[in-house]
Amino acid sequence: MNSLVVNEELLGKIELLQTLLKNNVAGRFGGNHQSKTFGSSCDFADYREYMPGDDITKIDWNVYARFEKLYLKLYLDERQVHTRIYIDASRSMTYGKGKKDEQALKIAAALAYISVCEMDRVSVYAICGNRVEEVISNMLGREAYYDNIGKLNNIVFDGECNISEAILPTTVGYGDGLSVIISDFLTENDFTAAIDHLAGKKRDILCVQVLSREELNPKVRGKMHFFDSEDSNRFYRKNINKEIVRAYKQALEYATGRVRDLCLSRNGYYLLAPSPDPLDEIFLDKLVSTGVLK
Amino acid sequence: MTFLYPLGFLALLGIPVLILIYIIKNRYTEQTIASTYLWTLSERFLRRRIPINRLTGILSLILQILAVILIALVVAHPVFTLPGAAEAYCFVLDGSGSMNIVQDGSTRFDAGREKIKDIIGSSVKGSTYTLIYAGNTTETIFEGYNDKELAIEAVDELERGFKAVGLGDALVEAQKYFNENPRALTYLVTDKIYSESSNVNIINVNGGSENYAISDVDYAFKADGYLEINGNAATYGSAATVTVELCFDGEDEAYAEKTVDLVPGKKQAFDFRIEMNDFSSFELRIRDADDLPLDNSVTIYNVKHENMSRTLLVSDGPIYLRAALSAAGATQLDVMTPEEYAAYDGNIGYGLYIFENTVPDKTPRDAAVWFVNPDKSPEGANFSFQTDVDARDAAKYSTSTKTTVQKVLSGVKEKDFLIKKYVKLGTGGGDFTIYATCDGSPLIFSGANAYGNREVVLAFSMRDSASFTLSMDCVTLISNLMNYSFPEVVDATSYVCGDILQVNMIAGCNSIKIVSPFGKESYPDTNTTVSEYELTEVGAYKIYLTMTDGTEREINVFAALPEEERAPVAEEEAFLISGAPESGGLPGVYDDLMIIFIILAVVVAADYGVYCYEQYQLR
Numbered sequence: 001m002n003s004l005v006v007n008e009e010l011l012g013k014i015e016l017l018q019t020l021l022k023n024n025v026a027g028r029f030g031g032n033h034q035s036k037t038f039g040s041s042c043d044f045a046d047y048r049e050y051m052p053g054d055d056i057t058k059i060d061w062n063v064y065a066r067f068e069k070l071y072l073k074l075y076l077d078e079r080q081v082h083t084r085i086y087i088d089a090s091r092s093m094t095y096g097k098g099k100k101d102e103q104a105l106k107i108a109a110a111l112a113y114i115s116v117c118e119m120d121r122v123s124v125y126a127i128c129g130n131r132v133e134e135v136i137s138n139m140l141g142r143e144a145y146y147d148n149i150g151k152l153n154n155i156v157f158d159g160e161c162n163i164s165e166a167i168l169p170t171t172v173g174y175g176d177g178l179s180v181i182i183s184d185f186l187t188e189n190d191f192t193a194a195i196d197h198l199a200g201k202k203r204d205i206l207c208v209q210v211l212s213r214e215e216l217n218p219k220v221r222g223k224m225h226f227f228d229s230e231d232s233n234r235f236y237r238k239n240i241n242k243e244i245v246r247a248y249k250q251a252l253e254y255a256t257g258r259v260r261d262l263c264l265s266r267n268g269y270y271l272l273a274p275s276p277d278p279l280d281e282i283f284l285d286k287l288v289s290t291g292v293l294k
Numbered sequence: 295m296t297f298l299y300p301l302g303f304l305a306l307l308g309i310p311v312l313i314l315i316y317i318i319k320n321r322y323t324e325q326t327i328a329s330t331y332l333w334t335l336s337e338r339f340l341r342r343r344i345p346i347n348r349l350t351g352i353l354s355l356i357l358q359i360l361a362v363i364l365i366a367l368v369v370a371h372p373v374f375t376l377p378g379a380a381e382a383y384c385f386v387l388d389g390s391g392s393m394n395i396v397q398d399g400s401t402r403f404d405a406g407r408e409k410i411k412d413i414i415g416s417s418v419k420g421s422t423y424t425l426i427y428a429g430n431t432t433e434t435i436f437e438g439y440n441d442k443e444l445a446i447e448a449v450d451e452l453e454r455g456f457k458a459v460g461l462g463d464a465l466v467e468a469q470k471y472f473n474e475n476p477r478a479l480t481y482l483v484t485d486k487i488y489s490e491s492s493n494v495n496i497i498n499v500n501g502g503s504e505n506y507a508i509s510d511v512d513y514a515f516k517a518d519g520y521l522e523i524n525g526n527a528a529t530y531g532s533a534a535t536v537t538v539e540l541c542f543d544g545e546d547e548a549y550a551e552k553t554v555d556l557v558p559g560k561k562q563a564f565d566f567r568i569e570m571n572d573f574s575s576f577e578l579r580i581r582d583a584d585d586l587p588l589d590n591s592v593t594i595y596n597v598k599h600e601n602m603s604r605t606l607l608v609s610d611g612p613i614y615l616r617a618a619l620s621a622a623g624a625t626q627l628d629v630m631t632p633e634e635y636a637a638y639d640g641n642i643g644y645g646l647y648i649f650e651n652t653v654p655d656k657t658p659r660d661a662a663v664w665f666v667n668p669d670k671s672p673e674g675a676n677f678s679f680q681t682d683v684d685a686r687d688a689a690k691y692s693t694s695t696k697t698t699v700q701k702v703l704s705g706v707k708e709k710d711f712l713i714k715k716y717v718k719l720g721t722g723g724g725d726f727t728i729y730a731t732c733d734g735s736p737l738i739f740s741g742a743n744a745y746g747n748r749e750v751v752l753a754f755s756m757r758d759s760a761s762f763t764l765s766m767d768c769v770t771l772i773s774n775l776m777n778y779s780f781p782e783v784v785d786a787t788s789y790v791c792g793d794i795l796q797v798n799m800i801a802g803c804n805s806i807k808i809v810s811p812f813g814k815e816s817y818p819d820t821n822t823t824v825s826e827y828e829l830t831e832v833g834a835y836k837i838y839l840t841m842t843d844g845t846e847r848e849i850n851v852f853a854a855l856p857e858e859e860r861a862p863v864a865e866e867e868a869f870l871i872s873g874a875p876e877s878g879g880l881p882g883v884y885d886d887l888m889i890i891f892i893i894l895a896v897v898v899a900a901d902y903g904v905y906c907y908e909q910y911q912l913r
Contacts, residue, residue: 187329230329
């Protein structure tokens with residue numbers, strides 16, 4: 001059981017941030033996200049000639065007085081989106097000194113807070129093995145946030161995680177917001193299908209790759225026999241030397257690049273979040289510069 | 295192959311220890327990590343698989359095992375036998391004076407030593423070495439040594455000789471060794487040219503060809519007040535004109551010089567005539583440089599000066615005796631009254647004490663003593679006082695043929711002499727020599743006193759016997775008695791290297807030290823009347839006599855290089871070692887550990903290299 005402590009100071013800093021959605025928003029009414037369709041918000045969009053059947057209340061009579069033609073005044077539409085956050089709940093997230101699980105939960109909590117501040121609905125899922133477990137469902141509003149966010153502590157990080165196998169069968173909505181996958185992506189299992197699936201559903205995608213400092217820059221040297229935390233049958237036995245560390249770093253670059261390139265190619269976002277980097281830096285710097293938040 | 299210390303192989307027990315350490319050290323550290331995915335993936339990015347990376351551990355172990363084996367081998371010390379590879383070497387080294395001729399900065403003797411050392415150094419281990427050295431004496435320095443270093447050390451310690459040495463005795467020794475070891479290889483290292491030789495390898499060190507020499511130096515004080523110095527100069531190489539310099543009393547600056555034309559094979563006389571009536575020493579030297587500087591100078595010390603010593607005359611009226619002593623050559627003469635002498639207690643450091651008309655309570659212990667006209671017998675004296683007697687007849691000299699009597703009366707011309715009175719003395723039971731008597735009583739006699747010093751008694755008053763005292767016979771007699779009671783330490787000051795120096799023990803002398811020209815100190819026996827000492831070096835010897843009062847006398851003598859050793863090229867007839875030499879050498883030994891040490895060093899360096907590479911890889 002994790003003990004997530006919501007940092008009030010951080011929440012204060014990030015509550016004014018907004019998520020920038022690339023895809024046309026097709027959520028429910030009542031949100032803060034501007035849709036590409038015309039709607040009933042206060043933001044003026046355009047004029048259009050009146051056609052029979054149009055709502056006559058939308059006719060701009062001032063324009064009729066000047067041009068003696070009927071024009072409708074169009075306004076932008078604003079929609080409420082559904083932010084879905086998927087947290088990798090495999091054992092690899094909790095093993096070692098990095099505390100990647102804590103970092104993942106903090107990022108999820110912060111992202112959820114930003115969304116609820118934008119009047120969006122937020123759902124948080126834990127990917128456990130081949131399935132997705134709903135941890136928080138359709139959370140809306142700050143009160144609900146504070147009521148439900150503690151449920152993140154119920155996520156048990158154990159076993160393996162197959163992102164694609166888990167996400168593909170789930171209902172993800174169509175074009176109604178951001179899907180966030182928080183994982184270390186250190187798996188041979190396929191996660192491309194899941195990202196493609198989300199992209200196909202016109203959802204904005206953000207992959208947050210959480211890696212510990214030890215994974216980013218291993219200090220270990222000498223004769224080592226590494227066991228995989230998720231599967232003891234997987235092991236790596238080598239005399240770790242300069243050459244191998246160099247190869248490891250190349251492998252790391254390849255692995256992170258693979259996730260990043262996949263996201264970018266699917267018009268998504270990618271964020272490498274070293275653990276335990278402070279969340280201020282991740283949210284106020286990295287996510288803003290990436291363009292996920294503004 | 296054998297091993298000197300087979301127990302050294304116990305060091306091989308280190309191998310299992312090494313393997314154990316390797317196994318323990320080589321264990322992999324187990325660790326569970328979040329994911330092995332990246333590590334496994336890294337395999338694809340390994341540039342190339344260098345075999346040494348996999349082998350560093352085992353390579354290090356192999357090298358360390360090899361090092362342990364080599365160390366065990368070093369400790370066990372393997373010895374290889376090489377049949378017939380070694381030799382029995384017998385070296386005969388000429389140590390004569392001519393071996394001091396210099397060429398290219400080193401003497402023939404040094405060159406010869408180097409040749410011998412080279413042969414020993416390059417010989418196969420297991421060889422034996424014998425060295426017969428014909429130096430000041432011909433002796434076998436070492437025989438049958440099989441230790442190269444020891445043999446080389448002994449060769450290094452050889453002292454060069456200066457005498458004229460023939461190699462006959464060395465040949466006898468070499469023949470004796472050859473008879474016992476017919477396989478021996480004999481090497482004769484010499485500067486002589488031998489017309490005939492057998493069973494010997496002659497190593498000629500005949501370098502240097504120019505030599506000038508001074509010889510036959512003599513001097514004489516002439517009646518006209520001049521000092522005349524004569525000598526010969528010679529060249530043993532090519533004809534030359536040389537400059538002979540004369541220096542006095544140790545001065546380096548030449549007092550006079552002469553140019554002498556020299557022709558090979560002929561001595562050329564030269565002389566110096568100088569207005570001078572005394573000198574301490576002079577040196578004749580050839581200013582021109584040659585290959586043998588030892589014979590370029592000769593120092594002559596004045597025997598009279600060298601032997602001179604201090605005399606104390608205790609008398610209340612010393613006029614006659616002092617005149618006689620001065621005339622006899624006693625230049626270092628001090629005079630005291632009996633009262634002044636009585637103020638002293640014990641020895642006061644004179645070589646001769648003369649008591650005239652007075653007798654101390656005790657005879658001085660530290661030197662010879664004369665009693666002139668004694669009125670009693672002091673403690674320690676070896677005569678007894680009886681009475682004063684008026685002379686009835688003339689005093690008569692002894693006619694004894696005893697050597698001492700002949701020496702003391704040498705030059706005395708009269709048969710008898712007149713005195714008015716004499717003192718009748720008893721000579722006790724001592725060993726006395728009587729030189730003159732009066733009325734049958736001993737008048738002038740000598741012997742040894744209770745302290746072993748010479749004692750001379752003149753039993754009459756010099757003042758009352760003016761006719762005798764003022765005669766030449768008196769001066770002669772006094773002079774001879776001084777020589778007797780105060781003997782010369784050395785009879786001569788000019789010698790040739792190889793001569794025997796005789797050092798006379800004088801009264802009051804505690805010890806004698808002789809310092810050779812090259813600083814070697816010797817202490818001749820002082821328990822004999824005459825100590826003998828062989829002069830084996832060329833140059834000035836210093837003889838130090840330490841007297842009982844702590845004072846020291848210094849006497850110098852000079853030993854010249856023998857003339858027969860002056861020729862740079864000398865020919866000898868033959869050096870023949872008879873007998874049939876046997877073929878075949880001695881069993882050689884190869885036990886040099888250098889190769890093993892080199893391999894060990896390479897192995898250790900390689901292991902260190904592997905270690906460094908490993909550490910570099912683990913950075």
